[in-house]
Amino acid sequence: xxxxxxxFLLFFIIFISFTCAHADTGPKPSINxxxxxxxxEMYMSLLSKDKSHGPWSAEHSYITFSVDEEIxxxxxxxxxxxxxxxxxxxxxxxxxHTFNWTYxxxxxxxxxxxxxINDKFITNNVIYQKEEFKSIYTLSLVNNSIVDxxxxxxGTEVNNSIVVEKxxxxxxxxxxxxxxxxICLTIEILVGFLFGLRKFEFIPILIINLITQIAFNLILTxxxxxxxxxxxxxxxxxxxxxxxxxxxxxxxxxxFVKYVDKKCNINIKTSLRxxxxxxxxxxxxxxxGFIILTYLHWEDINxxxxxxxx
Numbered sequence: 001x002x003x004x005x006x007x008f009l010l011f012f013i014i015f016i017s018f019t020c021a022h023a024d025t026g027p028k029p030s031i032n033x034x035x036x037x038x039x040x041e042m043y044m045s046l047l048s049k050d051k052s053h054g055p056w057s058a059e060h061s062y063i064t065f066s067v068d069e070e071i072x073x074x075x076x077x078x079x080x081x082x083x084x085x086x087x088x089x090x091x092x093x094x095x096x097h098t099f100n101w102t103y104x105x106x107x108x109x110x111x112x113x114x115x116x117i118n119d120k121f122i123t124n125n126v127i128y129q130k131e132e133f134k135s136i137y138t139l140s141l142v143n144n145s146i147v148d149x150x151x152x153x154x155g156t157e158v159n160n161s162i163v164v165e166k167x168x169x170x171x172x173x174x175x176x177x178x179x180x181x182x183i184c185l186t187i188e189i190l191v192g193f194l195f196g197l198r199k200f201e202f203i204p205i206l207i208i209n210l211i212t213q214i215a216f217n218l219i220l221t222x223x224x225x226x227x228x229x230x231x232x233x234x235x236x237x238x239x240x241x242x243x244x245x246x247x248x249x250x251x252x253x254x255x256f257v258k259y260v261d262k263k264c265n266i267n268i269k270t271s272l273r274x275x276x277x278x279x280x281x282x283x284x285x286x287x288x289g290f291i292i293l294t295y296l297h298w299e300d301i302n303x304x305x306x307x308x309x310x
Contacts, residue, residue, distance in 0.1 A: 030134050033099040033111075037141030041116045043072050044092055044099045046109040047085035049127075054104025056088035063090070075114055079121060085110050099139075105130065111139060111164065124164065138165040181213050187285045195277040197257070200264060204256035212245045250278050 031046065048056075055062040065073050069091070076087045088106065092099050094113070107130045113122040122141065140163040188205055197205075219241060254274045261268040 029105060029130070030100060030102040031105040031109075031130065031137070032102075032134065033137045033139050035094050035097045035099065035113075035139045035141065039094045039097055039141070042094050042122075043076075043114045043116065044094045045076055045087060045090055045112050045114075046101060046106055047081050047112050048088050048106030049085055049108035050106060051086050053088065053106050056090055056104060056106075058086035058088055061089045072114060072116060075116075076112070079112065081110065081112075082125060083110075083127065085127075087112075105135075113141070126164065128164070136166075139163070140165075177213075177217055181210075184213065184285050185209060188281045191281040191284050192277060195273060195280070197269075197277065198266070201257050201260055201269075204260060205253055208249055208252040208256075212248060216241050216245060246278070246282060249282075250275050253278050 033044070035044070048058075051058045061073070072091060073089065076091060077089070079087060090101060091114075109128055109130070110125065111123060111128070114120075115122060128137075142163055185206060188209055189202060192202055192205065220238070223237060254271050257274050258268050258271075
């Protein structure tokens with residue numbers, strides 16, 4: 001039994017050390033936009049309903065702008081939104097037809113583009129709600145000469161100059177789920193061999209993992225699509241689900257692995273060994289998921305979740 005306690009402690013120490021060393025390097029919520037049309041000398045930002053969010057604020061700059069960018073930054077600062085939304089001092093030049101806000105993007109926002117050639121702002125004045133871990137939009141410029149600073153500041157109604165399409169991530173989310181599930185089950189098996197489990201003892205373990213994976217993903221998916229993606233609200237739900245899953249798996253694995261052992265007339269595994277196995281497998285699954293999403297950038301196929309769930 002000491003051997004299995006050592007294996008558990010090794011996995012636990014590695015996981016804690018890695019998490020502490022890389023606490024802020026994991027995948028972050030993001031808003032990714034593809035812009036169709038002529039974007040020459042154009043800059044883009046998102047106006048936020050909140051005055052500040054994460055490190056971004058309407059009152060001070062989190063990043064340092066170049067001399068040319070500072071001129072554009074001042075243009076955005078002077079912009080007055082009709083709904084009182086805030087410019088949080090984040091902008092990008094969009095000559096490559098893409099805009100990516102990958103670190104604490106706003107949850108409720110508007111699209112705003114500045115045409116530096118014509119000294120005009122372009123917007124459709126529509127309010128959007130972030131609904132996913134990675135929100136993907138396609139934005140098409142219809143008319144580059146409708147809205148200018150002077151007219152908008154005087155309260156003139158903004159016409160539709162931007163057409164925005166929310167991309168459907170269902171296929172991506174489904175692929176992401178099966179990838180996570182395959183990796184999770186593989187880890188369960190590999191760690192099981194370290195704890196001396198036999199092939200037929202994996203049957204109840206794989207069954208409960210299938211059930212908990214599907215249930216957990218459904219709960220998070222339904223919540224996110226109904227309530228929007230709010231990281232601070234999701235984290236407590238995520239932790240609560242993981243605790244429930246851990247308890248369920250410990251109880252289920254302990255009972256049914258012993259049941260299989262008895263039926264197969266072999267030495268019955270102790271409850272402590274099975275519980276240590278369950279904890280270790282979960283830690284290994286979470287740790288590997290963190291590594292994959294951090295260093296291999298699999299957030300492109302994992303838009304909803306922070307890691308591979310247990």
